[in-house]
Amino acid sequence: QVQLVQSGAEVKKPGSSVKVSCKTSGGTFSSYAINWVRQAPGQGLEWLGGIIPMFATANYAQNFQGRVTITADKSTSTAYMELSSLRLEDTAVYYCARDQGVQGVFASWGQGTRVTVSS
Amino acid sequence: DIQMTQSPSTLSASVGARVTITCRASHSISSWVAWYQQKPGKAPNLLIFKASSLESGVPSRFSGSGSGTEFTLTISSLQPDDFATYYCQQYNIDPWTFGQGTKVEIK
Numbered sequence: 001q002v003q004l005v006q007s008g009a010e011v012k013k014p015g016s017s018v019k020v021s022c023k024t025s026g027g028t029f030s031s032y033a034i035n036w037v038r039q040a041p042g043q044g045l046e047w048l049g050g051i052i053p054m055f056a057t058a059n060y061a062q063n064f065q066g067r068v069t070i071t072a073d074k075s076t077s078t079a080y081m082e083l084s085s086l087r088l089e090d091t092a093v094y095y096c097a098r099d100q101g102v103q104g105v106f107a108s109w110g111q112g113t114r115v116t117v118s119s
Numbered sequence: 120d121i122q123m124t125q126s127p128s129t130l131s132a133s134v135g136a137r138v139t140i141t142c143r144a145s146h147s148i149s150s151w152v153a154w155y156q157q158k159p160g161k162a163p164n165l166l167i168f169k170a171s172s173l174e175s176g177v178p179s180r181f182s183g184s185g186s187g188t189e190f191t192l193t194i195s196s197l198q199p200d201d202f203a204t205y206y207c208q209q210y211n212i213d214p215w216t217f218g219q220g221t222k223v224e225i226k
Contacts, residue, residue, distance in 0.1 A: 035215075044207055045155075045163065061192040061214040064120075095162055100174075104210025105153050107174065109162035 002027040004034075004096050004110035011116045017084040018111045022096030027108075029077040030054040033099040035106060036070060036081040038092040050099075051079065086117045120211050121146050125218035131226040138194040140221045142207035147187045151211035154183055154192045157220075158203045166205075168194065197223070 007021040022034060035050035049060035053072035060068055069082045079096060092113040100107035122145040132138050142152065150170035155163035165174045167183035170190055180195040194201055202225055207218040 044219045045208070047213075047215045047217070059213060063214075097162075100165070100168065102168070102210070104151070104208075104209075104213070104215045105165065105168045106155075106163070107165050109164075114163055 002098060004098060004108055006094075006096060006110040006113045009114040009116070011118060012086050012087055012118055014088060014119055016086050017082055018081055018115050019082040020094050020096075020115070022079045022081070022110050024077045024079070024098065027098070029072075030074055032101065033081040033088040033103055034070075034072060035069075035097045035099065037097055037106070039095070039096045039112075040089070040092040048081065048083075048094075050103075053079070059095060083115075086115075088117050088119075089116045091115065102110075120214055121148060121212060121216055123207055123209055123216055123218040125205075125207055125221050125222060128219065129222045129224060129225045132197050133212045133226045134197055134199060136144045138197050138201075138223060140192045140205055140207075140223075142185075142190045142192070142218050144190070144209055146189045148209045148211035150186050151209055152183070152185070152190045153210060154181075155206045155208065156201075156203045157206065163206065194223075211213075 001094040021107040029051045033052045047109045049069045051058040058070040073080045097106035098108040124143045152170045154167040157163040171183045204220045204222045
């Protein structure tokens, strides 16, 4: 049973950065992509990017290119998502989600991390 | 980017009803569609992948169909636990994109 446990809620100022962690257990960490998906209050789901830890190269959605950095630490089976130059509209719940084995199918999810950007 | 458009946005139905949600893609995506269920305050849960394959552990009252640009999620007999928001998602070409969601409410 794969489990993903994310770090706790964050409150940030506009212009600052936030780094969210996602620790996985119960499966093979390196072989499956870890993705990051966010959900603004009352809104739908938006994919930010993902990484396959074995290859250590991340893939980002164009909308977040240059502002998001996704990394993975194989020694601790933990993935990270850092979002910089935060804006009020980045207020959202950020989820990590692991691929099923097919890229883009999100079979296991973290519990979500609420990031609030407020001046 | 491939746009995914769901209809309806909200659906009111009674327990035991047959429910169908439609998702249209802006370009052909073969069968590379997944469906998720999300309850308030919770992470989404994978129901269907590759348009019609049921994820392990998901009740058989859920089914999916379609290919190309038009897809459907059907709940054959709505149960109290099924009142939630449902999202389609394409994984044919990145960025992976989601529909805007369909909220299934109690009638």
